[in-house]
Amino acid sequence: MADLKISNVKKAYDGKPVLHGVDLSIPDSHFAVIVGPSGCGKSTLLRMIAGLEDITSGEIAIGGVVMNDIEPSDRGCAMVFQNYALYPHMSVRQNIAYPLRLAGVPVAERNVRVEQAAKILNLTDYLDRRPAQLSGGQRQRVAMGRAIVREPDVFLFDEPLSNLDALLRVQMRIEIKKLHKRLNATSIFVTHDQVEAMTLADTLIVMNGGRVEQIGSPTEIYREPASAFVAGFMGAPAMNLLPATVGADGQILLDAPGNPQGLARCALPEGSPVTLGIRPENVVLAETSGAGLPATVDLVEELGGSRVAYCNVAGHEMSVVLPASDDPLEGKPVWLTLPNQDLHLFDRISGRRLEADMTTGDKLAKREVETVA
């Protein structure tokens, strides 16, 4: 059993706090992915788990054993670095065998295990080359090989695919997923890439500014983002987030100079500042006047299979995903409908999702949202 438990872990560099108390619990053999903007402390957290960074306060336990004061090599973790971090002066074989050599594994067994790892990773033909003689993808596989020969309890990946080109990245992503299915070791994977995060994760952890914003399955996080930050961060193109205010009888009014636009109703007190969220693929665009918000199309991006229209709605930008078509839209007036069931509501001050926060009555805000004719 190698579940991972992180309790109120904080990190400060020279008194400057970087992590403000992280709590996490990852069950055995889960694949957890940490995402977040640059500088939010993802690598720091991962390196603390690995033992490469001191823990300022809090506790990290693997398989029930507190690891705070245990050497990196004795934690049962293997790490795959972004820049591969292979030993340049050793052959692929020596690179993969190095942890075994250090652990005092006899030569015969060492060879068997290296060959095995090489076979799993398709490296058999490259065993006698130096890292410099390999492509990026092959180097990445060597780094993985060096991690798997140790048969660790926990795999740590720090953006392992970000130096690869788009195609190879997809391939390696699939290989990592397969490898996880096969080895079933608890894995923690740090990435910037949304698709990687969504496809690899059993558990997705969204971090921001040294805090965990939300933990959940990828679909949970996509469907019910816990904060405006998560809503805007997960999904491409990003969710539209529009400033709005609750008016009389709970009507949500889009903030716009002159004429506030009524959008929906909710059970919030009048005057509450909120952020209204809707994913670009949920907005319905009509070219004939009628129901909906009047808008003009500023720009259309062709994506091949679909396209994204960037519309101006009373001074706010809104993106809309549309099916591919040759219909020229740029500069045209359009009408946008925001279906109620797809609306997300966030507190504009705290950024938190408005749902559980609702205290007015037993019904939740989202269920209360009604169309304003």
Next chain:
Amino acid sequence: MTTEALRAPRIATRPLRRISEKSGLDTAAGHVLMVLLSIFCLFPVYWMLASSLRPANAMFETSLVPTSMSLDNYTQAIDAIPIARMLINTLVFSVLSTVFQLLTGIIAAFAFARWKFRFDKLVYTAIALTWLVPFQVVMIPNYLLIAQMGLLDSVAALILPNLAAALAILLLAQAMRGFPREVIEAARMDGARNWRILWEVLVPNLRGTIASLAILIFISSWNEYFWPLLLSRTAENSVIQIGIQMFMTAEGNQWGPLMAASTLASLPVLLIYIVLQRQVVQSFMKSGIR
């Protein structure tokens, strides 16, 4: 995305080619300059060799190639001073100085590059400052120390103050700081402790730096003159530079034997340089990895 990726290299190659066309001229000019500089540097060496072969009566000839040649100067030089003994002394002194300076340098540099300890910056700065202190300032204290230890007129005394040097420490610390941190961390995760990280990961990858440093230290030790001059009492315990100087006397300089001794003194350095230089180039090429 894909169209961008396809377009990018085509745009990139155009200015590149222009640069290489332009640099064709530049390299030709550069080569001419380098040839001239090489002649300028090599001529004195050639003149030394040529003069060492001229018989005594033709010593001041100005012909480029000696009109007559003899090895008289060499036999004279070997008779006058214990040249073999002196060369061995110099070799022992230079090799041991190099080995110890590298050893102490590697270990100290590792500490500075990898650890944080109290007053680490201060100590580092102090070491850097010792490099700026001229030899003349420390020679008297060093001399007195050696005298008290009863080591005057011995090769050991020559080596003693050269066991560690700031240059090696500073250069190696810099090289180690430049080494990718992640590789060291990978080694730590693989189970290597400091000692192994140093010898199995860092040192093999710093061969280029170490080899060039070795050449530097070796040559400067080989050419060391002042310190041996201070310590030596007998020719048997002295180094070759002192031996060469013995041909410069108050009655006049014996140019022939002096040139012969100088030639003999430069041969080992030349040899070692050739051997190590291959190593330097090789390791520079290998370290183009990362």
